[in-house]
Amino acid sequence: MTTPIWDPQQYLRHADHRTRPFHDLLARIPEPPAVPAPRIADLGCGAGNVTALLADRWPGARITGYDNSPQMLERAQAHATPLMDFAEADATTWTPQEPFDVIVSNALLQWVPGHADRFPAWLDALTPGGTFALQVPGNFDQPTHVLMRELADSPRWRSRLGGILRHGDAVLTPAAYLDRLTAPGITADVWETTYLHLLQGEDAALDWVKGTGLRPVLTALADDPQARDAFLAEYRDALRTAYPKGPHGTVFPFRRIFAVAHKSRRENR
Structure with a gap:
């Protein structure tokens, strides 16, 4: 899969719709255990607009967006504050070097x-x-x-684009997330929602995907x-x-999968 080059301006064109799932x-x-000053990591912070929402909820939190x-990191710097910073990190290898009260992705x-496969390391890094x-x-x-995918794998484009796009196995099923996140001392809540976004403008579906899935x-x-x-x-x-x-815009259904894994405040014995 090609590592995409991101365009923050294009990504943020549909910021209202994209932010709703967050x-x-x-x-x-x-509420995290260290309220009013929890330590929070936003893994995959992008342009920093959703990282700022974490600060809105917990104004005293010390937050790092990765x-x-x-x-994206250049754009995110506009949201930096004395309590909120941004750093380069790759989620394929990121291992927390300190305890966190909340890790969000x-x-x-x-x-x-x-x-x-990265879940155990991230769950281990959570404070009780x-x-x-x-x-x-x-x-x-x-x-x-x-x-x-069909177009990229067609005879005209296969030599340049074949195999660079993600398939259905890019994410797990909700049941699989529940299984992978539930562990001794960890309880998980998993659900899914399909949003019916009403997009405006010409070729609105293309405009949306140009900011995300089409990047490769x-x-x-x-x-x-x-x-x-x-x-x-x-x-x-x-x-x-x-x-x-x-007549009112382009209806754009979008299914999202959510999971929240909570560590017990008491150590298992």
């Missing part, structure tokens, strides 16, 4: 193959009473991804604008059929 996740995180995209882990919370998209079987394609074709535009034209036409624009 609000729903944040509402299910219990990401491996220089473009919002719309990141679908980019991290084998991410559930701490929480690990995640949200990932569960829409890899939807037209945005299916059509993208845009990165792979960045040195060939003519090929990039040709791919986008083919993909746009397919999306127009799958997501027709209606």
